[in-house]
Amino acid sequence: METAKLDTFMGYERSVGSPGIRNYLLVLNATGLTDATARRVSANLAGSVYATTMSGMGMLGDDASTHLAALFGLATNPNCGAVLLLSADRPKSDKIQEVLAASGKPFISLCLDQVEHDCLRMTDLAIRAGAGLLRSLSRQRCEQFSIDRLCVGMECGLSDPSSGMAANPLLGRVTDYLVDAGATVIVGETLEWLGTETQLSKRGATPEVARDIVEAVTSLEKRAIAAGVDLLGINPNAANIRGGLTTIEEKASGSIAKSGSRPIRSVLNYGRAPTTPGIHLMNAASYTPESLTGFVAAGAQMILFTTGLGNSYVSALAPTIKVSANARTIANLPEQIDFDASAIIDGQSPDILLDYLLSEMGSIAGGSLTLGEILGEGNENISRFGPSL
Amino acid sequence: MTTQDDKKSALVIGETDLVANVLLPTRAGDLLRVRGHISIAGITSINEIPLFHKIALMPMEKGTVVMRGGYEIGRTTADILAGEWLHTHNLRSIRAGAILRSKK
Numbered sequence: 001m002e003t004a005k006l007d008t009f010m011g012y013e014r015s016v017g018s019p020g021i022r023n024y025l026l027v028l029n030a031t032g033l034t035d036a037t038a039r040r041v042s043a044n045l046a047g048s049v050y051a052t053t054m055s056g057m058g059m060l061g062d063d064a065s066t067h068l069a070a071l072f073g074l075a076t077n078p079n080c081g082a083v084l085l086l087s088a089d090r091p092k093s094d095k096i097q098e099v100l101a102a103s104g105k106p107f108i109s110l111c112l113d114q115v116e117h118d119c120l121r122m123t124d125l126a127i128r129a130g131a132g133l134l135r136s137l138s139r140q141r142c143e144q145f146s147i148d149r150l151c152v153g154m155e156c157g158l159s160d161p162s163s164g165m166a167a168n169p170l171l172g173r174v175t176d177y178l179v180d181a182g183a184t185v186i187v188g189e190t191l192e193w194l195g196t197e198t199q200l201s202k203r204g205a206t207p208e209v210a211r212d213i214v215e216a217v218t219s220l221e222k223r224a225i226a227a228g229v230d231l232l233g234i235n236p237n238a239a240n241i242r243g244g245l246t247t248i249e250e251k252a253s254g255s256i257a258k259s260g261s262r263p264i265r266s267v268l269n270y271g272r273a274p275t276t277p278g279i280h281l282m283n284a285a286s287y288t289p290e291s292l293t294g295f296v297a298a299g300a301q302m303i304l305f306t307t308g309l310g311n312s313y314v315s316a317l318a319p320t321i322k323v324s325a326n327a328r329t330i331a332n333l334p335e336q337i338d339f340d341a342s343a344i345i346d347g348q349s350p351d352i353l354l355d356y357l358l359s360e361m362g363s364i365a366g367g368s369l370t371l372g373e374i375l376g377e378g379n380e381n382i383s384r385f386g387p388s389l
Numbered sequence: 390m391t392t393q394d395d396k397k398s399a400l401v402i403g404e405t406d407l408v409a410n411v412l413l414p415t416r417a418g419d420l421l422r423v424r425g426h427i428s429i430a431g432i433t434s435i436n437e438i439p440l441f442h443k444i445a446l447m448p449m450e451k452g453t454v455v456m457r458g459g460y461e462i463g464r465t466t467a468d469i470l471a472g473e474w475l476h477t478h479n480l481r482s483i484r485a486g487a488i489l490r491s492k493k
Binding site: 161162164165166169194195196198199232241242243244246247248249250252253254256257261344345346347350 | 398400402410412422424425439440441442443457458459460461462463475476477480481482483484485
């Protein structure tokens with residue numbers, strides 16, 4: 001029997017790093033003051049995607065360095081072939097430009113001080129600059145790349161029993177397939193490791209990774225306790241228990257099933273790129289808008305996202321394939337669920353569903369649109385790790 | 390094609406699992422087909438089991454560590470029969486228990 005395995009994908013070559021599966025112009029806004037202008041600019045440039053931060057001045061320590069690293073990561077994500085960088089802060093803009101120059105990616109930067117702080121002049125100049133970048137981008141054609149050049153982020157949101165029983169284990173199979181083929185996979189949501197961290201740590205490729213896994217969970221638990229929240233006391237919650245989840249281990253294992261079974265290569269800090277292929281955990285917030293941006297800043301070209309009850313949020317930069325195994329949700333949200341995994345609940349072999357999903361991933365990489373792309377649900381939102389001055 | 394009768398089954402998601410999730414609300418005496426990573430022709434449910442809740446695939450002594458999806462999900466707090474409903478009344482977290490003990 002012929003199976004639709006995913007050995008190669010169509011992508012856009014980049015002068016440095018992995019190929020993109022899209023050839024977007026990224027309109028990247030680096031300061032709150034220029035957000036409205038940059039949004040207006042992106043809205044006037046078909047073929048552009050938009051990413052922004054409203055934070056800027058007064059950030060400190062790890063918060064400031066992580067934020068800047070995440071902006072670097074968004075600027076260099078392979079799915080963006082060129083960048084239009086808008087900012088009110090020249091030193092910050094200069095740092096991002098240095099990273100862009102090193103990436104070999106075409107970019108144009110505009111700072112408010114270049115236009116005498118006139119946001120309308122900035123709008124005008126930026127639209128003209130972006131049009132030029134888009135014209136050049138549109139001349140590039142797809143080429144075939146080996147699957148080991150792919151980095152995929154795995155996420156779940158608004159989960160229900162179908163997520164832990166079928167959709168997340170299916171993503172785990174995709175993870176194992178990709179890892180065995182030499183590709184890279186990132187799973188985040190530290191909160192969801194709670195309860196399985198000791199077992200998960202046994203998959204650490206080195207003792208240091210094992211220690212990092214336990215430490216990430218312990219430190220999160222301590223932060224929660226300091227804020228008066230007993231995570232183990234409130235998980236699983238009453239709805240989880242009614243749905244059949246008995247223990248925190250069971251709840252966590254249903255989520256962490258996305259990570260498959262292969263050795264865990266590292267625990268990444270938020271938005272930081274893996275340095276080796278394989279499965280990596282990202283120590284990051286579980287909240288989807290922050291989590292997905294962490295993956296994209298780390299270089300993910302694609303996201304697989306399971307949902308039980310439905311969740312329309314997608315990344316702006318990385319095509320996000322919505323997977324559900326809840327037949328009712330799929331029937332209710334036909335324009336929001338990209339992949340129907342409910343056959344697993346009906347007793348269909350997960351191996352067959354794995355082949356279907358790999359085939360869908362190949363199709364999306366090659367240019368088929370996700371429903372999230374069509375509906376324009378995409379967004380990016382960088383986590384904060386401390387208050388501003 | 391799956392019929393309603395085919396759906397009267399339970400799904401196993403890991404090779405070393407001791408439990409399966411029922412795919413339809415189950416009555417005592419129902420014969421379920423077990424699918425997924427382990428195939429068992431039939432297991433008879435001892436209790437009424439709500440949709441997606443767990444059924445024990447084999448007898449377990451009190452204190453047995455229960456595997457599901459390749460992970461330890463807890464320890465039994467009573468002797469368990471094959472076909473018995475496993476939930477908060479007879480299965481408890483190891484992790485949460487450990488924390489409670491350390492707080493004393």
